[in-house]
Amino acid sequence: MSLTCALRYWLFILHLLTPIVIFQEWTGEFWETATLSSLGLVYQLGHGGGRCLFPDSKIREMVVLDYPYVHCVKYQFCHCKKSDTTPPLQQLLRNRWYPATTVDPATCATFATLETFWLENVVGNMNVSDFVTTMERRTNATGSTGLNRHRFKEFMRMSRQWAYLHRMKRVGRGHDKAGLAATGLGQGAVICWACPYDGRNLPAGWRDVEAKYRFLYMLIVALDANFKLKNRIRTNAMYDPPLGAGCKYFVEPKEYKKHLKNYVPEKDIGFFRL
Incomplete structure (x- = not known):
């Protein structure tokens, strides 16, 4: 086998296993960053x-x-019997590429990348802008290629949906035949095992205890002074719609606004200093 054939065979195996890889190519005078896509290779989905x-x-x-x-990456969809009835979006997801939109997507993030950001966000408090900017500068810090267009909005959407889907999966909604749309109010909330709940963690006869011990079985609900809640105040929810409104800890906004209309004329309770 000649050196050229051996190199092409190696590139084919490399493309088959890792289509998104960056390496250095010798131009005759210096090393230049190259990709398998720049060499004309096309990744085949479905296989x-x-x-x-x-x-x-x-x-x-x-x-x-x-x-x-x-x-x-240059790619093709599969139209053979293996994936003939599989929609294009599902072919991307089966390949562990999460699309940024459901209509003709042009940007994807791998599952591993979304999982990495989730850990960086929870453990290191990293935001989407810093995470995406780090990836773009790691790829090309000069900004001389089309890949350096800031994809903040796309990744923000993908990471938000990724986190929401994982939360729904955690509460047992991942395999419901009716889908996520059938999730009822409060069904997405994680049950607190420390909170008193009759029939689960309260002893028999807890209702008959003396008055001085009733506080042991009381449910106390409080909201701390978390000023980040002001982030929920937005001028128009059309530009930032909630995912699964009312299925977790906050009430459903439309019905809540209808409820508030009945109490608009009431005056707020004032606080007076003595």
Whole structure:
């Protein structure tokens, strides 16, 4: 086997296993950053990069955020029997690429990247802008390529949906045949095992205890002085709609606003200093 054939075979195996990879290519004078996509290779969905007998005739491009780099990948959808009845979005998800939109997506993030951001956000308090900017600068800090267009909004949407889907999965809504739309009010909230609940963690006869011991079985609900709640105040929810409104800890906004209309004329209770 010649050196050229061996190199092409190695690139094919590399593309099959890791289509989003960056390496250095020797131009004859210096090393230059290159990708498998820049060499003309096309990733085939539905087969893990392998050959498809009836691929889609159109070759598309997708910007894939795969931590710590941003990649531009050429790919094709699968139209053979293996994925003929599978929608394009489902083919992307089966490939562990989460699309930024459901209509002709041009940006995706790998599942591993979304999981990494979730940990960075929870443990290190990193925000979306810093996370995406770090990936873009790691890819090309000069800003001389089209990949450096800031994809803050796309990743914000993907990470928010990712976190919401994981929360719904955690409370047992992931396998409901009716889907997430059938989630009722409060069904997405995680039960607090420390809170007193009759039939679960309260002893028999707790209602008959002496008055001085009743506080042991009282449910105390309080809201601390978390001033970050002001972030929920927005001028128009159309630009920032809630996911699963009312299914967790806050009430459903539409019915709550109808309820407030009955109490608009009332004056607020004033606080007086002595």
